Each structure stands twice: as C-alpha cells, then as structure tokens.
Amino acid sequence: xxxxxxxxxxxxxxxxxxxxxxxxxxxxxxxxxxxxxxxxxxxxxxxxxxxxxxxxxxxxxxxxxxxxxxxxxxxxxxxxxxxxxxxxxxxxxxxxxxxxxxxxxxxxxxxxxxxxxxxxxxxxxxx
Amino acid sequence: xxxxxxxxxxxxxxxxxxxxxxxxxxxxxxxxxxxxxxxxxxxxxxxxxxxxxxxxxxxxxxxxxxxxxxxxxxxxxxxxxxxxxxxxxxxxxxxxxxxxxxxxxxxxxxxxxxxxxxxxxxxxxxxxxxxxxxxxxxxxxxxxxxxxxxxxxxxxxxxxxxxxxxx
Numbered sequence: 554x555x556x557x558x559x560x561x562x563x564x565x566x567x568x569x570x571x572x573x574x575x576x577x578x579x580x581x582x583x584x585x586x587x588x589x590x591x592x593x594x595x596x597x598x599x600x601x602x603x604x605x606x607x608x609x610x611x612x613x614x615x616x617x618x619x620x621x622x623x624x625x626x627x628x629x630x631x632x633x634x635x636x637x638x639x640x641x642x643x644x645x646x647x648x649x650x651x652x653x654x655x656x657x658x659x660x661x662x663x664x665x666x667x668x669x670x671x672x673x674x675x676x677x678x679x680x
Numbered sequence: 681x682x683x684x685x686x687x688x689x690x691x692x693x694x695x696x697x698x699x700x701x702x703x704x705x706x707x708x709x710x711x712x713x714x715x716x717x718x719x720x721x722x723x724x725x726x727x728x729x730x731x732x733x734x735x736x737x738x739x740x741x742x743x744x745x746x747x748x749x750x751x752x753x754x755x756x757x758x759x760x761x762x763x764x765x766x767x768x769x770x771x772x773x774x775x776x777x778x779x780x781x782x783x784x785x786x787x788x789x790x791x792x793x794x795x796x797x798x799x800x801x802x803x804x805x806x807x808x809x810x811x812x813x814x815x816x817x818x819x820x821x822x823x824x825x826x827x828x829x830x831x832x833x834x835x836x837x838x839x840x841x842x843x844x845x846x847x
Contacts, residue, residue, distance in 0.1 A: 557730065558785040559837030568791060572826050579819035597810045645712040652816055656809055658758050663811045 588651040588666030591630045593623065596661045605630060605649070605666070613662065620660045630664060632657065681731075690728075690736050694743040697724040701748030711820055716801070717763070718828045719794060721748065725771050726790045726836035729778045741771045758808045762801045770797035786840070787833030794829030798822050 558564075593600045595615050603609075605628045613621045621642070622634040629649035632642040635657055642657035654665035681689075700721040709716055721744060728737055745764040749755040770793035777789045798821045806814050 557837075557840075559834060559841065560787050561783070561785045563783070564785045564788045567788060568826065568830065571791070571795070572823070575819055575823045575826065579823060582816060582819055594811065641712050654811075654814070654816060656811070656814060658805075658809055661809070663809055665811070 582652070587628060587649060588653070588668060591625070591648075591664055591666050594663040594665075595620070600662075603630070615660075621657065621662055623664065630666070631655070632662075632664070635660060635662075686736065690740055690743075693724040693728055693740050694747060697721045697740065697744035698748035698751060700724075701744060702752045705752050705754075709824075711817060711824070716817075716821060717759075718824070719767075719770075719797060720828060720832060722767055722770055722790075722793065722797070723832045723836050725767070725774060725793070726786060726832050727839055729774060729786070729789065729836075730840060732775075734772075734775055737771050737775055738768065741767050758805070761808070762804045765804045766797040766801040769800040770794065773797075785833070786837035787830050790833030790836065791826055791829035794825035794832070795822055798825045 588605060590602055590604045592602050595613060603625055605625060608626050610624045612619060613623060620636055621632055624631055624633040629647040631647045632655050635642050637657055637659035642655050645655045648655060648666055651666055651668045654663060656663050704718055704720050707718060724740060728740060745767060749760045754760050773796040774789045774793035777792050802814055802818050806812055
C-alpha cells in the first residue's frame with residue numbers, strides 16, 4: 554500500500570481555518586435581530602401569518618385532520634404539541650429571532666419568523 | 681484481486697457500515713433537524729479509499745444505506761433519501777480528492793467528504809420540505825461535520841496503518 558499520512562501539519566492548519574470560518578458563520582447567523590411575525594406553511598401553502606406581539610395558542614388543522622398546536626408568547630413561537638412521531642418540531646423549542654424556523658417533515662409544516670420591517674403596507678394594515 | 685475476494689471484502693465493508701449506521705441511530709444528535717446524523721458509518725468509505733475503484737465504492741454506499749435503513753426501519757423516509765444522496769456525494773468527493781491531493785492526510789479527505797455530504801443533505805432536505813429556511817442549520821451541521829469527519833479520518837487512517845490491506 555502506498556504510504557499515506559493520517560494527519561499532516563498542513564491538514565490541521567486547513568481544518569482549523571475551516572472550523573474558524575464555520576464558527577464565525579454560525580455566530581453571524583444567530584446574532585440577528587428579533588422577528589416581528591411568523592409565517593406558518595402547511596403543505597407548501599401559507600396557512601397563517603401570526604404577529605409575535607400577541608399571546609395565543611391555536612391548532613393547525615389540514616383537511617379536517619389535527620396536526621399541531623402552536624403557541625405564541627412574549628415575541629416567540631413554538632410548536633407546543635404535534636402528531637408526528639419523533640417530535641423534532643416540539644424539541645426545537647421557542648424561536649424568536651429573524652430567520653429561524655421550525656420544521657416538521659412528517660406533517661409538512663414549516664414555521665419561520667420574519668423581520669421587523671413589514672413586506673408591504675397591506676400586510677401591516679390587515680394585522 | 682480476484683472477483684470473489686473483492687465481493688467478500690466489500691461485503692464485509694457493507695456489513696460493518698450498516699451495523700454502524702444502526703448503532704449510530706441510538707446516538708443523540710444536537711440539532712433538531714430530521715435525517716441529520718453524525719455519519720460515523722462513512723468510516724468504511726474512508727477505509728476503502730486506497731484500494732477501491734469508483735464502482736465498488738458506490739456499491740458500498742448504496743448497499744450500506746439500503747441495508748442500514750432496512751434494519752433501522754427508516755427506508756424510503758426523507759431521512760433515508762437525505763442520507764443516501766449525502767453519502768453518494770461524500771464518496772465521490774473523497775474519491776476524487778484522494779486521487780488529486782496526494783500529499784494530504786486521510787483526515788483531509790474525510791472532512792471534505794463530510795462537508796459536501798452536509799451541503800447535499802441540506803439541499804435534498806430543502807427539496808423535501810420545499811423551503812430554503814432549512815439552510816439556517818447548515819453552519820451548525822458543517823461544524824458537527826468537521827468533528828465527525830475528523831473522527832472518521834483518524835479511525836480509518838489508523839486502521840489502514842495497522843491492518844494489512846488486501847489488494
């Protein structure tokens with residue numbers, strides 16, 4: 554067998570650079586601003602847009618079938634309960650920052666937050 | 681290497697890979713993302729790099745993903761498709777990086793494979809849930825990918841050094 558190294562000094566250097574870059578990327582994405590509203594998408598369609606300033610709990614039903622209970626409180630949103638098997642959406646917990654999301658693959662539900670600035674005047678006035 | 685010897689060696693790699701795949705599904709993963717996993721079963725791909733060619737490597741990938749998913753009951757779920765596409769790309773990346781970067785160590789190829797694996801997994805996941813929001817998880821997945829990729833590279837490299845590789 555040709556003699557190949559397991560780890561060389563250059564490898565460690567490259568890995569450190571990659572690692573530092575990734576940590577920087579992660580830090581930048583988490584330290585973003587608070588979100589104003591959350592968009593709930595069920596089966597690729599916008600199901601509901603909720604403002605995060607209010608406090609409420611509601612159920613998501615799709616074609617008469619109960620899928621998920623969503624709770625909004627203190628500018629954050631979470632999936633309180635879900636009918637899916639492994640409850641990844643519930644374990645995600647509260648999300649409040651802009652650009653975060655809760656994804657439930659078995660139920661085809663995506664909840665994502667949007668920034669403080671409204672997309673258009675119409676959206677603002679209807680809320 | 682005769683064909684029967686090849687079949688036995690690659691069969692063993694598939695068996696080890698799917699066993700690790702099943703055991704790995706009991707390990708907790710710190711990210712709330714469906715189908716995301718550590719990817720330690722890809723250690724057999726790294727191990728196979730020095731003596732394989734591309735057809736046999738892809739055979740190991742597909743056999744490992746199919747048998748592992750059959751045993752753990754995840755076959756044809758979104759996680760299965762994310763896993764199989766990810767490890768196919770990882771195998772191709774590692775193969776070509778092994779052929780190209782002759783001075784780099786095993787750990788480098790392994791980490792490169794892990795990074796490409798995660799990118800493709802997130803791409804497939806975005807197709808499944810038809811949303812790009814899932815890309816927010818990519819940096820964290822890549823950090824964990826670097827960790828598990830280095831672990832794979834070290835384990836496979838040490839195994840290659842200590843064990844006689846049949847050619």
